[in-house]
Amino acid sequence: MKARPRLVLPLLCCLVAGVLLAGCATMTSSTGRRQNVGAVSQQELDQLGAQAFAEAKQKQAISRDPGQNAYVRCVVNALVAQLPASTRGIAWETAVFEDRDANAFALPGGKVGVNTGMFPVARTQDQLAAVIAHEIGHVVEHHFEERLTNQVRTSQALQLLGALAGDYGSLVTQGGSIAASAGFLLPNSRAQESEADVVGQRLMAQAGFDPRQAVDLWQNMLAAGGSRPPQWLSTHPDPSARIRELQSRADTLVPTWQAARAAGRTPRCR
Numbered sequence: 514m515k516a517r518p519r520l521v522l523p524l525l526c527c528l529v530a531g532v533l534l535a536g537c538a539t540m541t542s543s544t545g546r547r548q549n550v551g552a553v554s555q556q557e558l559d560q561l562g563a564q565a566f567a568e569a570k571q572k573q574a575i576s577r578d579p580g581q582n583a584y585v586r587c588v589v590n591a592l593v594a595q596l597p598a599s600t601r602g603i604a605w606e607t608a609v610f611e612d613r614d615a616n617a618f619a620l621p622g623g624k625v626g627v628n629t630g631m632f633p634v635a636r637t638q639d640q641l642a643a644v645i646a647h648e649i650g651h652v653v654e655h656h657f658e659e660r661l662t663n664q665v666r667t668s669q670a671l672q673l674l675g676a677l678a679g680d681y682g683s684l685v686t687q688g689g690s691i692a693a694s695a696g697f698l699l700p701n702s703r704a705q706e707s708e709a710d711v712v713g714q715r716l717m718a719q720a721g722f723d724p725r726q727a728v729d730l731w732q733n734m735l736a737a738g739g740s741r742p743p744q745w746l747s748t749h750p751d752p753s754a755r756i757r758e759l760q761s762r763a764d765t766l767v768p769t770w771q772a773a774r775a776a777g778r779t780p781r782c783r
Contacts (some may be wrong), residue, residue, distance in 0.1 A: 521692045539774040546708060555621075558658055565608070569626060576609035576629055585627050586611055587782035588642050592649060593623075595719040595778075615737060618650035621657050634702035638782040639717070639726035646720075647713035654712055656705045709754065714762050715769070721778035728759045 539547050576582065586684050593605050603623035612628040615635075620623045625645060635641040651657065710727075718724040735752045 523524075530643070546704065558661075559622035562622035562624050562657070565624070566620055566622075566624035569610070570608055576611050578609070581609045581629065581632070582607070583732035584638075584641075584782055585625070585645075587780065588638060588645055589625050589649075591720045591722070591780040591782070592642060592646050592716055594692055595598035595716055596649075603637060615734065617644045617648055617650050619645070621652055623652075625649070632666070634737055636733065637726060637729075638780060639722040640730040640733070641782075642717045642720065642780070643713065643724075643727035643730045646717040646722075647709045649716065650709035650712035651705065654705070654708055656709070659705070660702070689735060694770075707758070710759060713764065714766060718766040718770040719773055719778075721770065721773040721780050724770055725760075725763040728756055728763055730755050731759060 525646065589605055589607050593603075605623040605625060607625045610626055610628050613630040614628050615630045615633070617625070617627040617631055627641075627645070631641070631644060634693070635644050657781065714724050714727050717727065735756070
């Protein structure tokens with residue numbers, strides 16, 4: 514007689530967890546959060562970043578406006594000058610894409626892309642710095658490595674569950690995919706987004722950009738945005754909660770910003 518899935522699945526999950534955790538590597542981010550890593554090397558990450566950046570430049574129209582490109586390079590250069598010494602050897606490359614969506618990204622290997630649609634939302638150099646610093650935060654906190662590792666392990670777990678479940682394999686893997694997406698990968702992404710906010714706001718203050726303008730930026734983003742998915746199915750924190758957190762941190766980072774300005778770090782990008 515076949516065991517019921519509701520009795521088999523918990524036992525299988527425990528077994529799979531033990532197998533995967535046996536090869537699990539962890540590290541601690543600058544905010545003290547424990548991260549799962551180890552699926553890819555830094556060299557592989559940099560290669561993936563370079564490949565993705567090259568493909569983006571092939572598929573999307575690139576702005577040839579010298580003012581826009583110089584503006585983005587100036588902000589990026591000011592920010593990366595404040596990164597840890599271990600990351601300063603990277604030759605950061607920037608591109609401005611002709612796209613009306615308010616978006617920006619940074620990739621492993623020192624690649625930064627900004628859409629022209631970001632300029633009407635990030636209305637000052639400090640607000641643009643808030644965007645780019647947030648994206649750079651994803652890179653320096655190893656979020657790409659963490660996400661790839663989690664995805665690899667989730668995929669391995671589902672395959673192993675399917676094999677172990679036998680006749681119930683299809684049911685297990687289908688249900689597991691939904692649970693992995695809604696209950697594991699997306700919450701992890703929200704944690705990364707919040708961490709990138711913390712790291713990015715700190716970085717912009719260290720570079721001489723006003724950390725209070727990160728609040729203005731997200732208020733602009735909220736005013737410009739339309740409907741969005743429920744928070745529990747989103748990779749980003751709730752906008753209102755995000756703004757409150759940014760405001761609270763801004764007050765504590767003002768002395769850092771003032772010290773940077775006193776030390777001569779006064780970006781003049783626009």
